[in-house]
Amino acid sequence: MALVGPLRSVTFALLVSLLGAASPAAPEPPRPTEYEVKAAFLYNFAKFVKWPEDRSLGPTFVIAVMGEDPFGEVLDRTFAGKTIQGRKTEVRRVRTPTPPGDLQILFIGSSEKPRLAQILKTLEGGSALTVADMEGFTERGGMIAFRLRSDVVNFDINLDQVERARLKMSSQLIRLARNVIGKGGL
């Protein structure tokens, strides 16, 4: 787990607002860690993506982490008490991909890089948004890949994969991506 240096405080501000946390009037609040930011991004992704209302969506909205977990309790705290697309959220740690409909967002830890192709294949036909920390994740069939450039977290998107999973991704999100693969990509 790499704890990276201080991030821009605006990020903390948005985290604060998202988490509904303590007073923003605090004079010099501690800067959020990289994975606090990435956890917030995961929540925000869910806000700009629409899952199809069919059996791929269960009674709860499941955010799953596969392999090595870089978030720890940060992720649980981020999603605690939140609802997405009308469903309560649930954070799980899984070892293997589950059948379609069981999970909606899958964060694939860097430890799973060797088994990536197999994991992604398992997910085919389902509607899970795949997110990872790995270099070249989108080129290899993933949907959203986090990047870190000079202390700023951003991401790439593989729009073909998003559409194949029948997910509707808001243009507001797409235009923030540094690299977009597929339709409308640069």
Next chain:
Amino acid sequence: MRILRRLTIGQKLTSIAMLSSFAALVSASIAFLAYDLHTIRQSLARRILTDAQIVGFNSVSPLLFNDAETATTTLGGLRAEPAIVAAIVRGQGDARPFATYFRDGPSGARLALPAHVAPGPVFAADHLLVSEPIRFEGRPIGTLVIQADLAEIHSRQRRYAGIVLAVLGGSFVLALGISRLMAKTISRPIVRLADTARAVSSQKDYSVRAPAEGRDEIGLLVGTFNEMLDQIQRQDSDLKEARADLERRVDTRTRDLAAANKELEAFSYSVSHDLRAPLRAIDGFSKAVLSGYGPQLDERGRHYLERVRAGTQRMAQLIDDLLGLARVSRRQLVRQRVNLSEVAGQVAAELARRQPSRQVRLDVQPGLSAEVDPHLLTIVLENLMGNAWKFTGKKAEAHVEVGQRADGPEPAFYVRDNGAGFDMEYADKLFGAFQRLHADTDFEGTGIGLATVQRIVARHGGRIWAEGGVDKGATFYFTLERNP
């Protein structure tokens, strides 16, 4: 308004038309400008607000994903609105800008946008501030503030003001021309009427007429004025004719009267003169009978002859007085400055000499003088003072006073006594010839003296009148000069 009074009617009418049309135009222009300013401000505010809403919406995801670069690009879209000078996005509760936009490049970055701006459009002197909250799922996550300059509005206002000024100037000239023309149609007949009136008044020429024009009130006025001139001209010529006729008649009468008067005077003079000869004969022979045959007559005969003599002497006196009256009328008037006080003194001395037994107190005001005929004045004073002497004859303390009354409408001389006086009821009979108010037995006299005095006073152009009462004395006032 005092300036207005000095203007001619034409100028007044023009001024009235100009002022009212100018006032109407100016108020309309002000209303138009104010309405335009309001409208253009509203539309600018609405435009900027719409931009703010669009950009605010597009700033949601950059804020959420902390993507300042995209946020800056999004703000760059505001370049399409040239009025926007600057825009700034701040995260919720963050004083530092998250993304900024400056129309005029980094040099504009010095623009200090206030940290807290009330939501909605706020107009300042030279700029407009619009603050738009950025919300996501109903929660505020940031604020967008846009500053727009009002150069567009100001230049438009300047342009409009220029147009309004040009229109005002143009319509001023136009209105001036029109109102002058219109004013002339009203003022010209009035001016002509005034000229005519002036000609009539200064040259007394009632034959001129004001040129008639129009059927309005002024035309009516001109018509009435001309009718009045007609009447005045007619009356003027009638009057002239009547006056000429009157003068002719007066001349004739005066000539007739003068001739008759002369005849009468000549007649009375010759009669009086001719009467003296037989009278002298009667008196002379009566005297001769008395001296030659007196002793042969008895007492009664002598007494009768004495009565004859007294009668003839009295008649002679009457004839003398009548002749005096006639002379007074015929004599030429020669005026010179005469000292009245001196003459009164001489007359009083003569009276005292004639009746040395009388004790009369005399007061003559010193320094009385007048421009009169000295001979005639002496006759006046002789008569008036003689009367005073005579009618105080029965008073124990006789008092005669000669002076000049300073008060009253004219400075009149007077002769006052404390004698028998007269009844004011007969005051108008005092000056008639042969009119006597007292019995001959009480005070002797011919009744011609006051008539003579009145004749003299009248010839001097003066006036005589008397005041008095029975046993209360009499005062005779007279003036010797025509009233100035």
